[in-house]
Amino acid sequence: MKKLSARRRHPLAAVVVLLLALAATGGLFAWLAPASQAKADETAQSLAIEEGKKLYAVGCASCHGTGGQGSSDGPSLVGVGAAAVDFQVGTGRMPAATSQGAQVPRKKVIYTQAQIDQLAAYISSLGAGPSIPTEAQYGPEGADIAKGGDLFRTNCAQCHNFTGKGGALTNGKYAPTLEDVDPKHIYEAMQTGPQNMPSFPDTTLSEQNKKDIIAYLNAVDGKETASYGGLELGGIGPVAEGLFGWIFGLGGLIAVAVWVAARTAKAKKS
Template identity: 50%
Template sequence: MTSSPVTRRRHPALLFALLVVALTAVGGVYALVAPGGAATADTRPYTASDVEAGQRLFKANCSTCHGQQGQGTSDGPSLVGVGPASVDFQVGTGRMPLAGPAVQAQRSENVMFDDEQIRQMAAYVDSLGPGPQLPDEKYASGVGGDVARGGEIYRVNCAMCHNFAGSGGALTRGKFAPPLHNIEGKHIYEAMLTGPQSMPVFDDLNIDAEAKRDVIAYLHHLDQNENFGGLSLGNLGPVADGFFFWAFGIPLMLGAAVWLARKAA
């Protein structure tokens, strides 16, 4: 007779040890390959006075919708973890405080707060939970960016909503992609970084800091371009061109045909 092989039993702690080793390895690899902080300005830590001043401004102007602690309400989302970049974009472009109930907040030239007050509110929101930081001016300005490469990136990732010429476009359920003409570079960068409203997030894993700078350079290049092709019709593409043709071109041709027929008679 042959004896059956002895089954080896694993120690109960072995699985736990392997899990710890695997998690440590994954964390180490991520730390090596994850993008660094070169794309954001070193604006932290804010001083305690900045946070206190920002809290007062927040409670006086934002807490009605976002809650006393930024936790969100039925009228506004939570701001925990949205980061200073989101505050600077929303308040700096005049979208917030929201003027009234609407499907989408619109950009306004009437910004209610100065740069220092916006920075203080950003400091307070940053204290609620970590989030995207303010972009580094080296990248946000667009200076030195590759316009041709920025155009390629823009057409692949942005043109389907914002139009090939940055003129904006309609989305579903009353929403819209706003025009991108004459917008400060840091606000373009912050929008890509935070994904406001219907816009997807393009963090540094999707579009890195240099690529964002190229996109900003391209959009600023469009702002400086003169149109040598006659009437631009808002650069809205074939819809505007077709409307112009049907509204003016066809009646003109019909009128010319009637006039020629009467003249021949």
């Protein structure tokens, strides 16, 4: 008893007790809280997958197969990832119309964002693929507009035109306009390569490159910058604008020349 009493009176006794109490409390919290949070997240994910599976069975399985394996009417969805679902369904391209043309156009969205997230969760469960980007990935913060313009003209302008107005492709296909398109969907399109578009993974265009391109498109969509070069003629490209110059510019010069010649001939007769 005397030894125990002496230890209690030791100057470091209170510190030791405090450290032991903190360690016990921290260990208990680390054991209980993360497990509870992980379990809650797992439950929410399982619920989203289950609800997404129900939505898929009603709106998608007739073309893409009951398990996403694909069919003669639709490609396999195994491994396309949540980003592809968010893009295709979030832009109204999917579900596609019964009678399709050369490609599926953008149209009115029929699902809510919550339902789109559930569909994306189910498709993601079939195989790993690109995830839905966060606002930090496609937002304007830290973007380089000039670099984005260089990247866009190098990789995208051949189809979408140098200001994103869109353009014709072969066999009735086309590159859609990028005006008024949600930045998230532009990022997802670069990730997944929908329809005729090639994909640009991070190994080809980094996350920062994608951010720069989106910032450039926001700058040239006609809302944030003025056309300092004069009439932009819709921004449809140098070929069309050059043709306009030849037809109307040269045509105007010919008309003036004819008028001058006619006036000169009339003056000589007088």
